[in-house]
Amino acid sequence: MNEKQKQEFKGFAAAEIEELKKEIPRLKELVKPVAPDNAIGRISRMDNIVNQSVAKAQLSKAKVRLVRLEEALKRVDEDEDFGLCMDCGDPIPMARLKAMPETPFCVECAE
Template structure:
């Protein structure tokens, strides 16, 4: 991978992190309990509110996980082995890294892991 490609990936990761952190803040603001157990609303409304909160919490967890992975990738983007598959040690295609900068496996090895 060329230094220019590494810089492009680094910029892409930084932008992605900024966006994810903004989305996380918005999600967390909306997952605060809006319905207290003693509120006098209908049963269906209460269930809907609880489901919405659980969906928001799951979304926040997924964003936190992605943020942690991106921060780790950003810390290691300048390492010599960044962009190499940790299973087969072949280069991960640049197109895959542009899509998933935190990828640690090439497509073939990732597919093998899912089987």
């Protein structure tokens, strides 16, 4: 991975991290329980429970993505082989690194 590609990945990862750091507190608010004495109605309460479960899943995914991006961002400078497939040594496409920053393999070797 050349220096230009590293800078591109760093910019992408930094932007994603900032977005996730904004998104995570919002999701945490959505998963807070609704007090039973809050008169919102049975149907609305059921909708709220469903929305909470969706928000919990999103929160979990956002936290995992944040950790993976932070780790990948550290590895860009520390690991001289970052962006190269551990199996064949070919460059991992930037689109794959953006989608799965933790991946050590190109698409062909991952299959």
